[in-house]
Amino acid sequence: MWDLLFVDPITNMLLFFYKFLGQETVLAVALVTLVVRLLLTPLTINQQRSMRKQRDMQPRMKAIQEKYKNDRERLAQEQMKLYQEGGMNPVSGCLPSLIQLPLMIGLYQGIIRVLAATPISLLDLSRHIYQIDWLNLNPLIPLKSQFLWLDLAMPDPWFILPVLVAASSWLMQKVMTPPSADPQTQSMNQSMQLTMPLFMLFISVNYASGLSVYFLISNIIGVAQFYLLRGAEEPAVDTAALAKPSAAAPVKTSQKTAGPRPRPRPKAKSTSRR
Numbered sequence: 001m002w003d004l005l006f007v008d009p010i011t012n013m014l015l016f017f018y019k020f021l022g023q024e025t026v027l028a029v030a031l032v033t034l035v036v037r038l039l040l041t042p043l044t045i046n047q048q049r050s051m052r053k054q055r056d057m058q059p060r061m062k063a064i065q066e067k068y069k070n071d072r073e074r075l076a077q078e079q080m081k082l083y084q085e086g087g088m089n090p091v092s093g094c095l096p097s098l099i100q101l102p103l104m105i106g107l108y109q110g111i112i113r114v115l116a117a118t119p120i121s122l123l124d125l126s127r128h129i130y131q132i133d134w135l136n137l138n139p140l141i142p143l144k145s146q147f148l149w150l151d152l153a154m155p156d157p158w159f160i161l162p163v164l165v166a167a168s169s170w171l172m173q174k175v176m177t178p179p180s181a182d183p184q185t186q187s188m189n190q191s192m193q194l195t196m197p198l199f200m201l202f203i204s205v206n207y208a209s210g211l212s213v214y215f216l217i218s219n220i221i222g223v224a225q226f227y228l229l230r231g232a233e234e235p236a237v238d239t240a241a242l243a244k245p246s247a248a249a250p251v252k253t254s255q256k257t258a259g260p261r262p263r264p265r266p267k268a269k270s271t272s273r274r
Contacts, residue, residue: 003128006106007113012130014114015209016187023078023140026147026213029111033217036103036227043099044225051176111210115153116142143202144211152210161212164206168219169197 010032017028022077037044060082068075116122122142129137144154156162204212 002106006102007109008128008130010103010106010110011113011125011128012137014110014143015129015136015140017271018114018143019135019137019140023144024147025115025143025145025152026208028083028143029152029210029213033109033214036100036107037218037221040100041225044222045229047176048226057082057209098164104211108207108211111214112153112208114141114143115145115208115210117138150209152213153208155205155207156209156212159205161216162201165204165212165215165219165249166197166201168216168223169200170194171217172222173197238246 001233013032013035014025014028017031018025021027054151061079064078064082068078093185111123113125113128116125122225125141126138149158150156170193171197176191177193200215204215
């Protein structure tokens with residue numbers, strides 16, 4: 001079932017693009033990456049909307065945290081109430097990453113499969129190619145694995161590609177992580193901005209460089225998508241919340257009228273007749 005839903009479609013897509021792009025494996029991987037990113041565009045837009053809402057909620061969230069800092073249960077209730085008022089799901093921003101994970105694993109397996117580094121893997125590959133008469137993808141296997149100094153079926157011996165992957169992953173995490181008024185959440189976000197690039201560096205050093213090419217291109221497209229889609233919608237500003245005075249700093253109104261007080265008129269002297 002896994003091969004049928006993920007690995008086989010990606011494998012045949014790679015072979016298809018390889019055939020019509022001058023038999024260049026890197027170009028085929030780049031185009032498959034672009035297709036995957038385009039398929040994830042609706043989820044990416046939803047993620048950016050969620051980030052924008054979180055950013056707009058920060059002043060009210062900070063006020064709630066300050067007001068109920070000694071009552072964790074009430075704090076959780078008020079935070080959830082604020083999320084519901086804003087129509088936001090706190091975990092919605094993680095959905096694109098969760099959906100991308102099986103695609104990433106399927107692409108890795110597809111790249112290893114189409115490169116067919118051993119005779120056994122070459123025989124196994126022929127069983128997963130769609131048999132379409134007019135397309136005839138069978139003569140293309142195995143794919144050319146050399147690109148510049150890289151063997152796409154092996155890790156990068158000079159570690160250039162893993163460093164680029166780690167740097168682009170850090171940039172991707174930085175632009176896609178919204179600021180938070182909660183110190184604990186902010187600390188967790190900063191930790192993720194460090195651990196995720198290191199994790200991607202580990203994978204890029206130890207696995208096929210064809211997968212690192214996918215990571216690098218995917219990160220570049222993701223950052224470009226973020227800046228292109230950022231201006232698609234105006235940020236949602238809660239005007240009612242801005243107009244409402246803060247409970248922590250009530251506005252005191254003076255009953256005295258502004259401006260200088262009028263001087264009293266002198267009384268007229270009465271004249272008496274003698």
